[in-house]
Amino acid sequence: MSARYRTAAVNRDGGDGVSSVIGGLEVAVSSPLAPDFDPAASNPEQLLALAWVTCLNATAQAVVAGERRTAVRVEVELHPSPAGSGYEFLVDAYLSAEGASMDETADILAAAHARCPVSKLVAAASTAHVHPEAYGAG
Template structure:
């Protein structure tokens, strides 16, 4: 397979902004109500939640693949905190990723997390951003 060949493609659409609906083009796989996080009276999800879910799911599944490949039962958990903050050009996201990898020595757990971060497409997309941190933890704070 060529490196530029797509393994999967999706098209997502938001035709109305917020509040409104956003969906995946196709067989109705995902169709969600969206709203602003700054208007809690409006039901729906928001970009902060979707970004956090994307990061948590991608990194957790990458860790799972790594651990299962090493014969380790997957017991890890990834939590992502996403904050919306002001900056000099409007708004920005600040993302804190925490991973807990139990029953693995801390040095080995850090190696697994570093390797997963280097392989997870969402982590690669966000890498180098000063507003993103990834930490190995024993207890979650996010």
């Protein structure tokens, strides 16, 4: 099977410095745990949230086929790992659909979550969850 699209990124600085897409976008990064945290820079928490929020809502738009507007909100929290080794992300995605009941919203969310490539990456994680919500709630 051939790839429909391919990209690659590199980071040579760790949590503080620059991450970049090879031949393209450069993103200043700063660890939110660092004493000199730069709030103007990005971090893995934000980048994960952006990746999933974009992918899940684009997929939801494909599911509803232009029949209604959808919105997705993703929240990412960083917590110490209960296993005692490092940290883990707790991630929640919230999808809403304009003019849809909560049951219809849940159906749209289930279909989008099943198709979204980022959802497929996080679906098996016990720390990632999806939730329907009323349109305009987030």
